[in-house]
Amino acid sequence: MSEPTPHDGATPDTVTYDVVVLGAGAVGENAADRAGRLGLSVAVVEHELVGGECSYWACMPSKALLRPGAVLAAARAVPGAAELVQGTLDPAAVLARRDVFTSHWDDHGQVEWLDSAGIALLRGTARFTGPKELLVSGEGGDTRLIARHAVVVATGSEAVVPPVAGLAEAQPWTSREATAVEDVPARLAILGGGVVGVEMAVAYRDLGAEVTLLVRGDRLLTAAEPFAAEEVAAGLRDLGVDLRFGTSATAVRRDADGVHLTVTGPQGDGQVDADEVLVATGRRPRTADLGLDVLGLDAGGALEVDDALQVTGVADGWLFAVGDVTGRTATTHQGKYDARVVGDVVAARFSGEDAAEQAAAERDAGEWTRYRATADHAAVPQVVFSRPEVAWVGRTEQEARDAGLQVRAVQYAIGSVAGASVAADGYAGTAQVVLDEDRGVIVGATFTGPDAxxxxxxxxxxxxGEVPLDRLWHAVPAYPTVSEVWLRLLETAGL
Incomplete structure (x- = not known):
């Protein structure tokens, strides 16, 4: 591995690595690991916990909060087990288990992994001072950091607090506070009907809170199929969530009795009282403090990249970006996929002539190569751990039509499948595939229901894989499983 060295003629506070990755979250860790596999020296810069948002404030703690309620609902749907289930969740036990998944917000284990992978860690905040040059400010002072070959920006995103009068002063929760809570509030108001808003509405109802979900538009989960959004809305209401569409908060104030939101909606103006308010109205790339202006880039905006994750508009091809910061992906799993792509591109391009030639050859070989993030365009998977769960991949029916495809949507009630009836009494869910009629392949699929x-x-x-439907017909699902819905979908499609 190429060793980090002091920069020629510089002070001892200057250090050089082949590759520098900004951000040590799950995405940055993957990019750093792949970039170093052919011998390049790699450093990551992180000012918070190594492991990032997913490990401590998003994916892992949120799913740890949601899983107990899903298990309880599953047991109650099976006679013989249902009779043994009494009472509600134990919030203290749920939170204690959540703490295990976050390692009690201690990143010691993640730091050990970096060490074992030969990746250097610089604690602090980084700011560009020129091409391939950064100033890292930490508790121990400043360090001048030079990248011989490449810099990968993987700083993620941050929650946006909308400009509602009094909201910022009311100290609202974002997803961080919601997933790291120590005491469950009796009343929670949530602004926003996206993934965070929906999932936290479920989690806090399971934990015993009264939940009011305020949605400015007329539906939840705008990226999902409309039928899936409708099923989730019905599920929230069944859980006892006060779900209000077309409703906005116009003012917020906090006093000794809690948080008070002035709202306007179909029924006119009113007030929602809560103990806490969670803002889940969107996120923005975390780029404002990176000094991107010295590179001629927009500070605070998303970094536009090509399919090799190289930032466009920067000369010499040394700057890359991956994950939320690009505006292309908004999930950890897709960000990690992009990180594997960018890591392989950087390793091949800069670790030697033979590797660079190999990378160039593979990039030119076809659309589906590990040196391109092809899946970002039409094959992104997403799961919302609501009740019912919603899972989808690829294009929705409307997105496919907007792309000029001749498509047909085929639906089937999952509860009609034998395996579903075994899994749960009254299993309710829907499967839909979007078929490209010209090519005879599936370009999108959506599933709702328990464990969808x-x-x-x-x-x-x-x-x-763009598997032809007449070939997919021969992929026989086991009986009796919920996956038998694939057979029913193909039959409904006319095969």
Whole structure:
């Protein structure tokens, strides 16, 4: 491995690595690991916990909060087990288990992994001072950091607090506070009907809170199929969530009695009282403090990249970006996929002539190569761990039509499949595939229902592999499993 060295003629506070990765979250870790596999020296810069948002404030703690309620609902749907289930969740036990998944917000284990992988860690905040040059400011002072070959920006995103009068002063929660809570509030108001808003509405109802979900538009989960959004809305109401569409907060104030939101909606103006308010109205790339202006880039905006994750508009091809910061992906799993792509591109391009030639050859070989993030365009998987769960991949029916494809949507009630009836009494869910009629392949799929996420990988393989329907017909699902819905979908499609 190429060793880090002091920069020629510089002070001892200057250090050089072949590759520098900004951000040590799950995405940055993957990019750093792949970039160093052919011998390049790699350093990551992180000012918070190594492991990032997913490990401590998003994916892992949120799913740890959601899983107990899903298990309880599953047990109650099976006679013989249902009779043994009494009472509600134990919030203290749920939070204690959540703490295990976050390692009690201690990144010691993640730091050990970096050490074992030969990746250097610089604690602090980084700011560009020129091409391939950064100033890292930490508790121990400043360090001048030079990248011989490449810099990868993987700084993620941050929650946006909308400019509602009094909201910022009311000290609202974002997803961080919601997933790291120590005491469950009796009343929670949530602004926003996206993934965070929906999932936290479920989690806090399970934990015993009264939840009011305020949605400015007329539906939830705008990226999902409309039928899936409707099923989730019905599920939230069944859980006892006060779900209000077309409703906005116009003012917020906090006093000794809690948080008070002035709202306007179909029924006119009113007030929602809560103990805490969670803002889940969107996120923005975390780029404002990176000094991108010295590179001629927009400070605070997303970094536009090509399919090799190289930032466009920067000369000499040394700057890359990956994950939320690009505006292309908004999930950890897709960000990690992009990180594997960018890591392989950087390793091949800069670790030697033979590797660079190999990378160039593979990039030119076809659309589906590990040196391109092809899946970002039409094969992105997404799961919302609501009740019912929603899982989808590829294009929705409307997105496919907007792309000029001649498509047909085929639906089937999952509860009609034998395996679903075994899994749960009254199993309710829907499967839909979007068929490209010209090519005879699936370009999108959506599933709703208990554990719908487990159906998603087969759909992802079908979409990415562009498996012809007449070939997919021979992929026989086991009986009796929920996956038998694939057979029913193909039969409904006319095969």
């Amino acid at each position: 996420a487990e159906l998603l990988q087969a759909a992802t393989v079908a979409v990415v």
